[in-house]
Structures are given as C-alpha cells and as structure tokens.
Amino acid sequence: MEIITTHVNTDLDGLAAMVAAQKIYPGAELIFPGKLSRNVEEFLALHKDTLKNVRNIKDININKVKRLIMVDTKSPGRVSKLKELFNRPGVEVHIYDHHPRAEGDVCGKVEVVETVGAATTLLIEKIRNKGLEITPLEATIMALGIYEDTGCLVFTSTTPRDIRAAAFLLEQGANLAVVADFLGRPLTEEQKALLKELLVTAEHHLINGTKVLIAKGNVDEFVGGLALLTHKLSEIERTDAVFAVVEMEDRVHLVGRCALKEVNCRDIMLEFGGGGHPAAASATIKGQTVDEVAGKLLELIKGKIQPPLTVEDIMSSPVKMVFPETTIEEAGKIMLRYGHTGLPVIKDDKLVGVISRRDVEKSTHHGLGHAPVKGFMTVNVVTVTKEINIHAVQDLMIAKDIGRLPVVEGNMVIGIVSRTDVLRTLHEGFKGRYSTTYNDKKSSSGANIRPDMQRALPRRIMNILTKAGEVAQELDYQVYAVGGLVRDVLLKVENLDVDLVVEGNGIEMANHLAQVIGGRVRPHEKFGTAEIIFPDGFWVDVVTARVEYYEYPAALPQVEQSSLKHDLYRRDFTINAMAVALNPGRFGELVDYFNGRDDLQIGAIRVLHNISFIEDPTRILRAIRFEQRYDMIIEPQTLRLIEEAVREKVISRLSTERMWGELRHILEEADPEHMLDRMSELGVWDYLFPEITFWEIQYVISEIPQALMILRNWGWSEPAEKWLPYFLAILHLTTQEKAYNICERYNLGRRQTDKVLDTIAYGRVALRKLSTTEDVPLSDLTKIVQTLPREAYPLFLALLEDKNAIRRFRLVMESVHKNKPMVNGKDIREMGYQPGPMYRRALDAVWRARLDGLIETREDELAYVKSYLEQNNAPKIQPKQPRPAVPAAGPNQGNKGKKKKGTRPIV
Missing domain, CATH: 1.10.3090.10 (cca-adding enzyme, domain 2)
Structure with missing residues (x-):
C-alpha cells in the first residue's frame, strides 16, 4: 500500500503537492494527517469529489503501508501518527520538500529537497520530465499551491522555477479565477489601515444577478499592494467583482478583480485609459475625484455585465426519485443505471430527504444494502428554485458543504443541481464522473454512404439490407444496420456481421424478413431480439431498439425498449455507435449521433460516457484490441478513464468467462503481440x-x-x-x-x-x-x-x-x-505375427531407422521389421486346432459349471 501525505494544518501548497505526487505515484492514496487550513477546507467543500483515492488517516491500516510519500515536509513531528512508519522495517520513504533541512528531519530513500518557493514546483518539474498529462482542474489545484506559497509570485522566495511551473500550469488550463478565490496573504500596517477604510466605505450592488462591490479610499502617501487589497476585499466580501477606487497623492488609482466571465475588467479599465486582463486590470486617473471615478465606474458596469447562468440552465431534469421504503441496494442500482450521484426521497408527493451515493456506499460497506433509505437519507434538505444564479448555488454548496440541491417549484421537485454541474461552469472541459465523453453537437451526419456499402459489401448482404428496409417500411417501422458493419464499410474493411436495429418490434420484423429472404427465426423474447439463421450457417441479428443498463459494475446488461439513439448509446465506442438507415428513401443515410465518423478519420478510440469502463470492464480489453487492430490511438480522456478503472480494480469484478472471451478475441487477432504489450503498459496484464x-x-x-x-x-x-x-x-x-x-x-x-x-x-x-x-x-x-x-x-x-x-x-x-513408413500392420500380420503392442513398437523402430538413413525401400522396411520381430521373440499366430466332439449330457451334466443361486464363485 502506498500513501501520500503532508503536514498537519495542511495549506494549499501541501494539498497541491499531494495531487501532483499522485500523478507520479498513480496507485497511491491521499491521506491528510490532521487538521486542514481554512482555505483547504473551503476548497475541498466544493471539489472533494474530484480528488481520487482520498482517505482519512483513521480509516487506513497503517501496518499495510509499504511506501510513504511526504510532500511539503520532512519533519516527523508534522505528520501526526504517521511518524510511526519511519522506524518500521520494510517501509520506503520518498520526500519532496522545499524547506531547508533541520535537525531531526526524516531521511528518505528518494529525496528531492531543493530551495524553491513552493513544494508543488518540485513535483511539477517531475511531471513535465515524465511527459505526464494533467487536466485543467489538476493544473488549477497545483497553481493554488504555487500562488499561495509565493504570494502570487511576489514573495522574495519565488524562483524562476516557480514561475516556469506556474506558466506550465496556465498552459494546461489552470483557472486563475478559482486560484484568486481561495488565496490570501498577510498585510502591512499601512495596508491594514487602508483595507479597513475600504471595508467601511464599500458599496454593494446586485447587477444582473452579479454581486459587485465598489470601495473608496483616500490616503496622503502612496500605499503599495492595492491589487492585493482588492483581492482581500473579494475574499472578505465574497462578491463576484470588486473595484477599489483610492486617491493617493495627486491621482486616483483604480483596481478591479473579476471572478466571473460576465464581468470583463479589461474592457472597463480601457474606458479609464488603463488595461490588463479580463479578470484583473487597473488604471490611473488624473484630474478627477474618487466620487467622480466611482460614479462613472458604476454606470459602465451596469452596461457591460451580462446575466449569469441560472439553476435552470445547468440542472438535471427530469430526476429519478425513490421512496423512504426503497432499499439502499435498489437506490444504488438506480444511481448507477441513470448516472446520478444522489436521489431525492419523496413521500406523498413531497420532498422528505436526499440519499447520496456516499450514503449508499457507506451503508453497503457495512452490509446494510437491505435497509430502507429513510434510515440513511439527509432529512434537512436545502432546496433552490430554478431562477437562482449559479454563483449563489456555489456559495450555498460551500457554506453548507452540500453536494446536490433539489430544484423545486412549489411542492414539486423539477430537477437537481450537483457539484459536477457547478464545476462544469468553473472549469472548462471538466467532466464529472457520470458524463458523456463525446461531443454531442449533431444528431446525424446527413451523409449517404450507399456507394461505400455497394463497394464494400457482397451482393448477398446488400440484398438482405435492401429487403430489410422494404419489410420495415411495410410494417411502418424504421430499421438500421449498426455497429461493426458500418464502421468497417467506412474503413473499407471486410465485415460480414449483419446487425439490424428496429424502432418497433424486432421479433415481428425478423419473422416477416425471414419469410422474404428465407431462413428460420430463433427469437429471444426477454431481450426483444431474434436471429435469422440460413441453411449454410450464416445469420442476421435483429434487435428491438433498446437501452442497456448495468445493475452493478461488471454485471451482464439489463434491457429496456427505447430509441435508436439510446440503443447506440449503450455501445462501447463512438466508432461502433453509428447506424445506416435502410428504409426506402433513406437507404444509406448515415446516422452518427456521437461523431464516430470524425473519430474514424482522426483514428481515435473514444468511449461514449465516462462510467463506461465501470459498467463493463471488458471494454478496456476491447479498446486495446481496436486501437491496435486499426492502428488508432485511445484518445486522452478515454485513456485516463481506463487508467482510473484499472486503479479501481474493476477488471477483478469480471467473471472468468467474460474475461476469457475478450482475451481469446485478442489472441485470435492477426497481431496480438502489440495488444499484449498495451495490456501490460496499462496495467491490465496483472489481472489476467x-x-x-x-x-x-x-x-x-x-x-x-x-x-x-x-x-x-x-x-x-x-x-x-x-x-x-x-x-x-x-x-x-x-x-x-x-x-x-x-x-x-x-x-x-x-x-x-x-x-x-x-x-x-x-x-x-x-x-x-x-x-x-x-x-x-x-x-x-x-x-x-x-x-x-x-x-x-x-x-x-x-x-x-x-x-x-x-x-x-x-x-x-x-x-x-x-518419412512415414511404407509398411503397416497388415504387412506384419501377413508375416504370421499375432496382433498386439509389438506392432506399434515394430513400426516405430522402422520409422526411426528410416529417419536415420538405415533403410530406404519398402523391401528394406519389410526385412527390418522381420528382423526386429524375430529378435524380440514376437508371438506368432497359432494354427487353429480342430474342435473336440461334445459328449451327450447325462442326468446331472446339464447343470455342470453353473453357479447356485445366492453363492459366489471361488477365485
């Protein structure tokens, strides 16, 4: 077991260094040794679900730890009870720290102890050297650490290495608005006095749902750090935009900090002859008073702020709900099935509680899956209405440490908004645990691939597809060819597997089609599927458009009737989730909801949603197989999902039958060696x-x-x-x-x-x-x-x-x-030898002699056999003896040799 830890009263640099270390040690768990700083607590209140493998120190078995990775400290007194590990044999210690070595510090097998502004910088350099990828959210967390420990890169301890690390994080998508929201630093006495004046004069305005603060001040002498004080104001007042207007000496200094894209500081400062960035800008104005500048500023803001997103824009709806009597196990299945992280609990059409995934997992862990949710749900439910803006929702989630908020209209629950919904608005490209990974920008390609089909498919299959479309038309159904056949037509690769999806009754469609093209139908009523089997063994699969869901990870899928889009969404990868319409008038029209054709063109293997590998771990092996077979690349997000699923050991939940089925497919490929290499590279091999x-x-x-x-x-x-x-x-x-x-x-x-x-x-x-x-x-x-x-x-x-x-x-x-012998057993019998094991030994001896070049012709073989049999005294066939006459039976001779009933023969 590997764990990553830092010092007690963990600050943002400690947190960021832990997250960075987990990229280098992907299997390690994050363990906070004790109390967290206020900034870290607030950050985790919103982001805790985005961190991987985080556990409390009291929940781990310290005796199982084999490697301890320490970041931002090497002092045994600052890691709480984890210091017990330092003198324990068999425990390997790795240290990443930027503090100078002091007496009593721990020594590690691996030590990276160098003087830089932030410990996070040391780990980012390792990440860059290894070529590891990080997400925008991870970059943001790491930037928090660097910016906090370097005072936003202005502390004298800041080194060029810290700045290069920060620049790298910005290139990876770090969000400085989030960084600014969680930072803080000490002030001088002059700064404190000015900050107090700004707080006293601060005016709050609500403009288009955005909270704006304008603070004014006057000082005789110049006070540096107005930008920092403006940032402090935003921290204290928790507003969306803060503007400080301060007269110093003979001019007015104007500084703005904007946490939202709805407020562009740069555009506002340009009106005063200043400049900067959308989130941070400033200007210096001569010849005007503080009140004049503040008045003009307020009018500009009113004209430029756009209304923010509201709950209605980001909530999930409709929402699956459960009742107080619903079992924990069933609630967990519903969450997995529909991708929810929590469910409202309804009684008599009223909201009485919320049950979260964490509640379900904790209860299941303790063997309470049979218990009703009413014993574990949160009853003091905080709700919101659809008109509330997302910034208010964010503040509410942080203040109450709530992961999801039901959206109500009167007494009715009309939706739910979660941390993931909010985080998507904060972090560009953020994908929650339960979300799609494709770019859903179009419903279908609009292209017609009939010419490609005619070139790639045999006449027999084209005839089947044409007849299928005609039969569907007569039944008033829509029918599509789907899956691998469509993929391989576009790739110009032979594929004779015909899978048809019917928006209608699949079994009825199969029966009618079989009457037209011949073959017998084997229906599967439970799944709404059928097979049309031809006399030569060829078959066609016909299925009712359906959606599959998994009752638990790695389970066999369950089925509900649905639409074509849902049927395609249940498939493994975008390249396998295309369909081609077969009805007359639409024949050859490509239906591509999930941009599979684009992925084929760029050579990308992409899953459709990011719990795909949790639902069905065999897709990990299939991703490897398709990647190597078609010389494609598993796209980065899908690759990260595979790595996460492997770390979560989801493959171990598979039955051996399903595991072997996919492994055998790989071993039967034309070049399986590259697939096996990839399995090892991704950590799959160890499970097989x-x-x-x-x-x-x-x-x-x-x-x-x-x-x-x-x-x-x-x-x-x-x-x-x-x-x-x-x-x-x-x-x-x-x-x-x-x-x-x-x-x-x-x-x-x-x-x-x-x-x-x-x-x-x-x-x-x-x-x-x-x-x-x-x-x-x-x-x-x-x-x-x-x-x-x-x-x-x-x-x-x-x-x-x-x-x-x-x-x-x-x-x-x-x-x-x-060199097979020309003689056989018949030849040996004709020599007069009795059949038995000696035949095989004699023929084997002839074969060996022939291999060694001792004999060549049939005559040589016959002579060799005869000599061999004579030398080994092989038994000859005995001549038949005349049969003796049988005497007539006497009075008692008829029973001679017969056993008496109830007796056993003597042996």
Whole structure:
C-alpha cells in the first residue's frame, strides 16, 4: 500500500503537492494527517469529489503501508501518527520538500529537497520530465499551491522555477479565477489601515444577478499592494467583482478583480485609459475625484455585465426519485443505471430527504444494502428554485458543504443541481464522473454512404439490407444496420456481421424478413431480439431498439425498449455507435449521433460516457484490441478513464468467462503481440495473468508472428485454435501447477489443458536436444519433438537461437511429413505375427531407422521389421486346432459349471 501525505494544518501548497505526487505515484492514496487550513477546507467543500483515492488517516491500516510519500515536509513531528512508519522495517520513504533541512528531519530513500518557493514546483518539474498529462482542474489545484506559497509570485522566495511551473500550469488550463478565490496573504500596517477604510466605505450592488462591490479610499502617501487589497476585499466580501477606487497623492488609482466571465475588467479599465486582463486590470486617473471615478465606474458596469447562468440552465431534469421504503441496494442500482450521484426521497408527493451515493456506499460497506433509505437519507434538505444564479448555488454548496440541491417549484421537485454541474461552469472541459465523453453537437451526419456499402459489401448482404428496409417500411417501422458493419464499410474493411436495429418490434420484423429472404427465426423474447439463421450457417441479428443498463459494475446488461439513439448509446465506442438507415428513401443515410465518423478519420478510440469502463470492464480489453487492430490511438480522456478503472480494480469484478472471451478475441487477432504489450503498459496484464511477469515473456511473444510465417513456409498447417500458440507462449515459463490453475480458471477443456502441460513438461528437454552441439540421431530428435503439441512449434522456433538448432528443427518438421513408413500392420500380420503392442513398437523402430538413413525401400522396411520381430521373440499366430466332439449330457451334466443361486464363485 502506498500513501501520500503532508503536514498537519495542511495549506494549499501541501494539498497541491499531494495531487501532483499522485500523478507520479498513480496507485497511491491521499491521506491528510490532521487538521486542514481554512482555505483547504473551503476548497475541498466544493471539489472533494474530484480528488481520487482520498482517505482519512483513521480509516487506513497503517501496518499495510509499504511506501510513504511526504510532500511539503520532512519533519516527523508534522505528520501526526504517521511518524510511526519511519522506524518500521520494510517501509520506503520518498520526500519532496522545499524547506531547508533541520535537525531531526526524516531521511528518505528518494529525496528531492531543493530551495524553491513552493513544494508543488518540485513535483511539477517531475511531471513535465515524465511527459505526464494533467487536466485543467489538476493544473488549477497545483497553481493554488504555487500562488499561495509565493504570494502570487511576489514573495522574495519565488524562483524562476516557480514561475516556469506556474506558466506550465496556465498552459494546461489552470483557472486563475478559482486560484484568486481561495488565496490570501498577510498585510502591512499601512495596508491594514487602508483595507479597513475600504471595508467601511464599500458599496454593494446586485447587477444582473452579479454581486459587485465598489470601495473608496483616500490616503496622503502612496500605499503599495492595492491589487492585493482588492483581492482581500473579494475574499472578505465574497462578491463576484470588486473595484477599489483610492486617491493617493495627486491621482486616483483604480483596481478591479473579476471572478466571473460576465464581468470583463479589461474592457472597463480601457474606458479609464488603463488595461490588463479580463479578470484583473487597473488604471490611473488624473484630474478627477474618487466620487467622480466611482460614479462613472458604476454606470459602465451596469452596461457591460451580462446575466449569469441560472439553476435552470445547468440542472438535471427530469430526476429519478425513490421512496423512504426503497432499499439502499435498489437506490444504488438506480444511481448507477441513470448516472446520478444522489436521489431525492419523496413521500406523498413531497420532498422528505436526499440519499447520496456516499450514503449508499457507506451503508453497503457495512452490509446494510437491505435497509430502507429513510434510515440513511439527509432529512434537512436545502432546496433552490430554478431562477437562482449559479454563483449563489456555489456559495450555498460551500457554506453548507452540500453536494446536490433539489430544484423545486412549489411542492414539486423539477430537477437537481450537483457539484459536477457547478464545476462544469468553473472549469472548462471538466467532466464529472457520470458524463458523456463525446461531443454531442449533431444528431446525424446527413451523409449517404450507399456507394461505400455497394463497394464494400457482397451482393448477398446488400440484398438482405435492401429487403430489410422494404419489410420495415411495410410494417411502418424504421430499421438500421449498426455497429461493426458500418464502421468497417467506412474503413473499407471486410465485415460480414449483419446487425439490424428496429424502432418497433424486432421479433415481428425478423419473422416477416425471414419469410422474404428465407431462413428460420430463433427469437429471444426477454431481450426483444431474434436471429435469422440460413441453411449454410450464416445469420442476421435483429434487435428491438433498446437501452442497456448495468445493475452493478461488471454485471451482464439489463434491457429496456427505447430509441435508436439510446440503443447506440449503450455501445462501447463512438466508432461502433453509428447506424445506416435502410428504409426506402433513406437507404444509406448515415446516422452518427456521437461523431464516430470524425473519430474514424482522426483514428481515435473514444468511449461514449465516462462510467463506461465501470459498467463493463471488458471494454478496456476491447479498446486495446481496436486501437491496435486499426492502428488508432485511445484518445486522452478515454485513456485516463481506463487508467482510473484499472486503479479501481474493476477488471477483478469480471467473471472468468467474460474475461476469457475478450482475451481469446485478442489472441485470435492477426497481431496480438502489440495488444499484449498495451495490456501490460496499462496495467491490465496483472489481472489476467497475475502469476506471470510480462517482461519475462515479452521477447518470445514478439517473435511468434515471425515463427508462424516461417512454419507456414515449411508446410506447417496452422491449427484451428489460432489463439493456442500465443497462450502456450504466455505460459511456457511457469510451472505445471500454476499453468494447470490458469487453465482451470479460464475453463479450458481437457485436451487444451493437456497441450499446455505437455509443452511445459517436455519443452525444455526438446530445446536442449535441438540446441546441443552433440551429434543426435534425427530419430531421437523427432521422437522428443513429437511429445509436444503441434501448436507449440511456433514457440519453440521462437526460442531457438542457434542456426544449427533451427536447421535441426526444420529437418524434424520435414521428417514428420516425408518419412512415414511404407509398411503397416497388415504387412506384419501377413508375416504370421499375432496382433498386439509389438506392432506399434515394430513400426516405430522402422520409422526411426528410416529417419536415420538405415533403410530406404519398402523391401528394406519389410526385412527390418522381420528382423526386429524375430529378435524380440514376437508371438506368432497359432494354427487353429480342430474342435473336440461334445459328449451327450447325462442326468446331472446339464447343470455342470453353473453357479447356485445366492453363492459366489471361488477365485
């Protein structure tokens, strides 16, 4: 177990350094050792759901910690009870700190202790060197740390490295509006006096839902840091925009800080001859009084502020609701099914509570899934109306530490607004845990790909698709070809799998279509699907447009009837979520709700929503398979979702049958070695083969394709089970016991398991015999190679390094095909020898002699067999003896030899 921690009374630099360290140690958990600073508490009140693997120190088993990563401290006195780990054997300590070393500090196996303004800077440099990606939200958190510990880059401890790190974070999308909202720094006495005056004179205005503060002041001498005081004002007053108008000496200084895009400080300051940025700007005015400048400022603001978003703009609606008697387990299934993080609880059409995902997970963890939600729901529910602006919602969530707010109209719940909804307005590109990952900017492409279909599809399939459209038209249905067929038509790759989706009754459609094109129908009433099966084994799948949901992660999907869009949304990737209309008049029209064609063109594998891998972890293996098969790239967000799912160990929840199904598909691909490499790179390998270290077999796996090609040139016919040569290569270094357990785990048959065990049992001997420099008879080599299954031949060719050994192996391969004995058991019988095991031994001896060049012709073989049988005293066939006459039965002879009833014969 790895944990990342920092000092007690954690400040923003400590928090940011922990988040940055987790990018370098992705499997580690974040542990706060004790009390948090006010800034951190407020930040986490809104953002806690965005941090990964955060746990309380009291909730971890300290005895399981094997690595401790300390950031922003190396003092044992500042990590609370975690200091117990420092003297514990087997615990590895890594330190990232910017404080000078002091007496009593801990020493670590890895130490990065350098004098910079913020500890976060040290970790950002590591992130850049490793080429790791960070999200805009992560960049914002890290910027908070740097800006706090460097006083917004003005403290004397600030180094060029801090500024470069901050610049890098801005390039990655760090939001300075959020940074400004959570920062603070100490003031001088003069600044404190001016701040007090500004607070006293501050005027609050509500303009188009935006809270604006204008503060005025007069001082005889110049006081530096007016920008900082303006920032302090915004912190204290919690407004959306703050303007400080202060007369110093002979001029008026005007500074603005705007936290919202609705207020553009730069545009306002341009009117006063100043400048700056939309969020921060200033101006200096001569010849006017403070009151004159303040009055003009207020009029400008009124004309420039745009109304902000309201709850109605961002809320989710309609909302799934539960009743007080609904069980915790069922509430959890509904949340997973519809992607909600909380549900209102309704009784008699009135809102009586809210149950959150965290409540469900905590209750389930304690075995209380059967209990009703009324015992765990929050009853003091805070609600909002749809007219409230999002800034008020944000303040409410922070003040009350609430993750979701029901939206009410009278006594009716009309929607719900969550932290994720608010965060999307703060962080550009932010994706909550339950959101789509595609760009839903169009309902369909409008393109017609009929010419592509005619070029790519055989006449038989085009005929089926045409007839399907005509039948659907007669039934007043809409029918579409979907999935892999559409994808491969666009890729100009052959695909003969026909999947039809019907907006209507799929089984009825299948019955009518079968009458037109022939074939029998096999319906599946539960799922609303059917198969049309032709006499030659070809089949067509016909399904009712449906939406699938998962009752729990990694479960088999459940089904509800729905629309084409919902049916496509249940699929794994955008490139597989396209359809082509088949009805007359629309035939060939491409339906592409999720921009799959765009992803095909840029070569991107993209999931449709970001709990896709949680719902169905087999999609991780499919993403790898499609990426390598089509030479595409898993796009960054999908890749992050895979990495998160792997860290969450979702693959371990899969049944072995489903896991093996996807693994076998990979091993049957034309080039599975690159897919296996990718599985190892993404951490998937360890869940499929925890007993086997990938890098130990990687070289052999990479050599199998070349070995297969050479064997084909030698006349070796490829086995029916194409996956088995790669499977043998994966297991060849393990023990028979471990290999047997793996075969059992994946439910391999007895014949397949025996081939695996024989490969391991006899493989090393075969390699040694083939690689020896001694003169070994060809018959001996052939005999030992024949103890191996033919599916193991690619493995052994890949393992052979010496040219002479490869030459010997080829001779063995040729001998198996070309040197079969010409004599057989019939010839031996005609020599007068009695059938039995000696036949096989004699024929084996002939074959060995032929391999060693001792005999060549059939006559040589017959002579050799005869000599062999004579030397081994083989039993000859005895001549038949005449049958003796049977005497007539006497009075008692009829029962002779019969057992008496109820007795046993004596042996």
